[in-house]
Amino acid sequence: MMPRVISVIAALALVLVIFSCSDNDTAGTLLKGTELFYANKLTDAREVLEKAHTLDPNNDEVACYLAETLRRLKMFEQSRSLAREVLARDDCNSFAQTVLAATYEPMWSDDANVSADSCWSHASAAVKCDSTDGNAWLLIWSQAMERGEIEKEEQALAALMKLDFFSKPVLEYNRWVLESLPPDAILVTSGDLDTYPAAALQQVKGIRPDVAIVNISLLNTDWYSGCLHALYHLPQPLADQSGEGVKPYKEGDEIVTAAMQRLEGWLAQEGDGKLTRPLVFAATISPNSLPKNLRDNLQLEGAYFSIGGAQSTSDELTHLKAAFDSANLGILSQSAISLQDRSPVRRVTSDFAALNLCGLGIHLCELLHENSDDVQARNYLNTVRDFAKKAGIESKFAEKFDKLDSELPG
Numbered sequence: 001m002m003p004r005v006i007s008v009i010a011a012l013a014l015v016l017v018i019f020s021c022s023d024n025d026t027a028g029t030l031l032k033g034t035e036l037f038y039a040n041k042l043t044d045a046r047e048v049l050e051k052a053h054t055l056d057p058n059n060d061e062v063a064c065y066l067a068e069t070l071r072r073l074k075m076f077e078q079s080r081s082l083a084r085e086v087l088a089r090d091d092c093n094s095f096a097q098t099v100l101a102a103t104y105e106p107m108w109s110d111d112a113n114v115s116a117d118s119c120w121s122h123a124s125a126a127v128k129c130d131s132t133d134g135n136a137w138l139l140i141w142s143q144a145m146e147r148g149e150i151e152k153e154e155q156a157l158a159a160l161m162k163l164d165f166f167s168k169p170v171l172e173y174n175r176w177v178l179e180s181l182p183p184d185a186i187l188v189t190s191g192d193l194d195t196y197p198a199a200a201l202q203q204v205k206g207i208r209p210d211v212a213i214v215n216i217s218l219l220n221t222d223w224y225s226g227c228l229h230a231l232y233h234l235p236q237p238l239a240d241q242s243g244e245g246v247k248p249y250k251e252g253d254e255i256v257t258a259a260m261q262r263l264e265g266w267l268a269q270e271g272d273g274k275l276t277r278p279l280v281f282a283a284t285i286s287p288n289s290l291p292k293n294l295r296d297n298l299q300l301e302g303a304y305f306s307i308g309g310a311q312s313t314s315d316e317l318t319h320l321k322a323a324f325d326s327a328n329l330g331i332l333s334q335s336a337i338s339l340q341d342r343s344p345v346r347r348v349t350s351d352f353a354a355l356n357l358c359g360l361g362i363h364l365c366e367l368l369h370e371n372s373d374d375v376q377a378r379n380y381l382n383t384v385r386d387f388a389k390k391a392g393i394e395s396k397f398a399e400k401f402d403k404l405d406s407e408l409p410g
Contacts, residue, residue, distance in 0.1 A: 026056040030065070037069055040344040045069050053082075060086045064095040068102075068342065076103045076111040094130035095342075097122045101139055107221065119143060127159075134165030135342050138196065142218075145227050154203060161204045166197045169336035173353035174198040176327050177282065178208040180303040184277045186212045186234065187304065188219075188263070190284040192346055193353075212277065216289055219259035222246065235275060237265035260291045267291070267307075281305040283356050302360065313371060320364040324380070327357055333390035354391035358384060362400050369408060378408045 029052035036045035049066040056062060067082035080103050086096040101122035106114045120143050126136035141156035160166065174197040181187060189195040195215045201207045212232035218224045222245060228234045238246065238261065246258040269275035283304055287295040298305040300316070302323020311319075336350040361384035368377035381404050388394040394401070 026052055026059060026062065029055060030059070030062050033062075033069075034065055037065060038344050038347045040348045042069055042072050042344070046073060058089065060090060060093055060096070064093070064099060067096065067099045071099055071103050072344070074110070076109055076113070079103050092125075092129035094126045094133040094136055097126035097129060098133065098136045098139060101126060101136075105139070105143075107142075107218075116143070116146065120147065131159065132163060134160050134163045134340050137163070137165070141196070141199075146221075146223050148227070148230065150230070157200045157203045160196070161200050163340065165338060165340050166200065167334075167336045167338045167350070169332050169334050169353055170197050170338070170350065171201060172328050172331040173336075173356075174201055175207060176332075177303045178202065178211060180301075180323055180326065181208065181211055181280060182278050182306075184210050184212075186214055186232075186266070186277050186279045187282060188214050188216055188279070188285060189282045190216060190286065190289070191349070192343070193350065194282045194284045216259050216263075216285065219262050220248075220257055222258075225262065234277075235266075235269060237262035237269070254292075256291075257289070259289065263294070264291050267294070279307060283360070284352060300360075300363070313367070317364070317367055317371070320360065320367065324357070324361055324364055329357075329383070329387050332357055333387050335392075351391070351393060354388075354393055355396070358388045358391070358393060358397055361387070362397060362404070365404055365408075369404065374408050375410075377404070378410050381405065381408060 029048060033045050033048035033052055036042075036048060046066070046069045049062060049069055052059070052062045053066050063082050063086045067079045067086070070076075070082065071079040080100060083096040083099045083103075086093050087100075090096075101119045103109060103111065104113070104115045104118040104122065106116055106119075119139075123136060123139045123143055126133060127140055130136070137156045137159045141153055141160070144150070144153035144156060170193055174194065177187070177194070178198055178201060187198070189198065195213060198213050202209055202211065202213065212228065212234055214228060214234075215224075225234075225236050225238075229236060246261050248255050248257045250256070263279075266275050266279060270279060280301070281290070281298065281304060283300070285305070287298070290298075294307065297307055299308050299311050300320070302319045332353055336353055337347055338350070341347065361380060365377045365381045365384065368374070368380065381401070385394065385401055388397055388401075
């Protein structure tokens with residue numbers, strides 16, 4: 001009997017080893033897959049996460065990351081199927097609910113099954129299941145704007161700030177921009193990280209409530225103009241049809257987007273004296289996203305661009321120095337990645353604030369050097385280079401740093 005008992009024990013031990021190895025394989029593969037996901041290498045991430053899913057089909061975290069990867073690769077039905085598998089096991093999985101909500105968001109999906117109501121339903125379920133999931137609250141915020149639910153919008157922004165969803169450097173950069181703007185400015189922003197944190201600082205912290213924050217991507221939608229009117233009392237950018245139903249059209253080789261047309265509408269109103277608020281643009285914005293007549297008519301005011309002709313060198317230096325000197329370099333040199341944020345795009349672009357500030361500082365050094373103020377140029381160069389080193393971006397500006405270093409005395 002003894003040999004049989006030993007063989008049974010050995011068999012059980014072998015089973016435990018197999019399960020242990022399987023668990024370790026799943027964890028390691030998931031780690032590799034999420035690293036690729038957060039590096040925004042989605043095709044590679046899909047391959048690795050599919051392997052992890054094969055190793056452990058009931059692992060909800062693996063399934064959710066794979067579902068989100070598939071969604072971002074525009075494989076919407078496969079993404080929904082996986083998310084629903086998770087919800088069949090756990091109907092209150094916030095991650096799965098958020099993925100499902102995003103697959104139905106009309107702005108982000110060209111799938112035939114998009115539905116604003118389904119998006120809202122799943123996003124609402126996500127925050128009900130887990131009120132600490134900032135990714136779900138971010139979706140609620142954009143959806144609440146579209147639905148005109150101002151209280152829900154305010155609740156979402158308050159939750160994001162309470163959860164510290166935005167990193168300190170990103171919040172600091174947005175504070176720096178907001179506080180530098182002229183009174184009653186209309187600030188046209190570029191993406192998520194120069195829009196959502198600015199709106200949260202304004203709404204929750206009361207920073208610059210006079211400023212209207214306008215996201216240029218959202219300006220392509222038909223509902224956004226009405227939202228801006230309700231939030232900031234901005235006039236409809238296009239008088240006809242109240243700015244609704246605007247379609248992009250082709251002009252030569254270029255597509256004139258709905259956002260460009262709406263900006264042109266505000267510019268026309270400004271020319272007629274009907275828009276009395278200054279129109280300014282975030283330093284993050286791409287000139288190609290603006291109307292052609294604006295691209296060569298922008299001047300850098302430090303933290304933002306204004307519309308107008310070339311300013312004097314003296315005025316430009318004054319604005320650049322004031323902007324750079326008012327930035328909190330200690331905070332802005334820190335890592336800007338939010339570990340709560342599941343967006344790979346925001347992860348890989350989170351150093352935008354440090355890059356913009358470093359670019360501003362180099363431009364200031366170059367301008368001082370051109371005007372023979374080499375002592376100040378050298379002082380600023382030392383400051384900017386030290387900042388870039390602490391922020392981990394020195395190599396991206398190495399050529400410009402070396403050129404200035406060779407040209408400046410001391």
